[in-house]
Amino acid sequence: MTQLAHPAHSLLAELDGFHVEFNSADSRADIVLDRPPFNIVSMHQREQLRLTFEALDANDAVRVIVVRAKGEHFSSGGDIKGFIEASPEHVAKLAWNVASPARCSKPVIAANRGYCFGVGFELSLACDFRIATETTLYALPEQKLGQIPGSGGSARLQKMVGIGRTKDIVMRSRRITGSQAYEWGIATEFVADAELESATDSLVRELLAFSPLAQRTAKKLLNDTEDAPLSVAIELEGLNYSRLRSSDDFREGVEAFHQKRRAAFKGS
Template sequence: MTDHTDPRLKDLDGFRIEIDAAAQRGDIILSRPPMNVINMGQRDQLRAAFEALDADDRVRVIVLRAEGENFSSGGYIKGFLDASPEHVSHLADNVAAPARAAKPVIAANQGYTFGVGFEISLACDFRIVTESCRYALPEQKLGQIPGSGGSARLQAIVGIARTKEIVMLSRRITGRQAVDWGIAIDCVADQAALDAAVAKLVAELVEFSPLAQRTAKKLINDSENATVQTGIEMEGHCYARLRQSDDFREGVLAFHEKRKPGFTGS
């Protein structure tokens, strides 16, 4: 798929986009094996790809995955020396594209998932990993720190002590550890099992009201750093709005009529 209205999506660098309208999913597939290194300019294109799929009515769920044995070994290191300070200052905005998307986003991770590969996966809503997956933020070895939100997002998930271990010691986290620590929701044996697990999760997600789903994602993201009381207040406003929706009415009627609801997203 290409969007000729957005110049960033012409001549895609290191990835491609596929849409399966029947499954209501849109895939962004890193396709520079074996390491799927992410170039500097590619980050702008990845942002545009998430924005395009988020606006595509055929897509209910966005999947970020990769070809080959590794998800991504990270960014093209020399590119940081060539990039302008202004360009580098926008890296975190690009990597945050999955979090900004209104639709749910799944990251499918296998093998090396380092640096920006880990950071963009952390910006997704769900992560499914293989046993071969190794998460790492190795920037300390380059005299740097994660620059695209990795340490901040990781700390929100695993806490300060484990984040210091991963960031300050450049420790690698296995797929099994990732599940145990709450980074990933499932760890499967291999690539075939990963594809099946992602397809199953997509099928599960599309059964829900798209309006309620978008609302839940935004509420959870927006209230992440709020006090409990503020979070409850925000939740109440969202709940009240959904009470007026067609999807809520359909959900209630379907429950009482013992049938599958037909949600429309309105």
């Protein structure tokens, strides 16, 4: 039988511009951007990030994923030279790679401080939760290069804040502060810069207290029904609700409620 080979087998052998921190005791995995001082994201790194999300999604010991960065800035964006050198076929994959947090079945948190530009912003937009601070600046500056966002930035942003505000951000390459992002609904939390890590830890603990099965179901349902008509969304919600009714976690949740104790969910 022919030996099958796949580039993914070796693609994660040496991570480019980031590392992963994981402790099975806390069920949390951190993807840490680590190319100081601005954590520029290379073309190669984007594909590695996709595979990393897929690997963590397949790991039953991981319940919550955090994307954060070393230093003062989350990311100033992508490697500009890499766009010129990459083939059209490779560039066409960018949005798919950057969307990997959204496809991941587990909750994903982006901890944003400092610059969060270009692909750094797009990667954060693909996460489920974004925590911003008073140092955070969000931007899609591609117009300054004669380009447009190419990894889902304008599309995701328009879903969140509408076409008017998205045009204001994209067409003017406008920078949005963390507080304004929170007011507009882009950031889900806004905290003092010194509190970013503790706020992230707190959200992780909160998410871990819920049923992992219910969390996965809620995320997929919300993603799948984002563009669905109301009648379809309600129908799918009902079907998922019915399916969870027969789960061990739902039974445990009901019993814990009546016994006035904390539920011990197992994800089944």
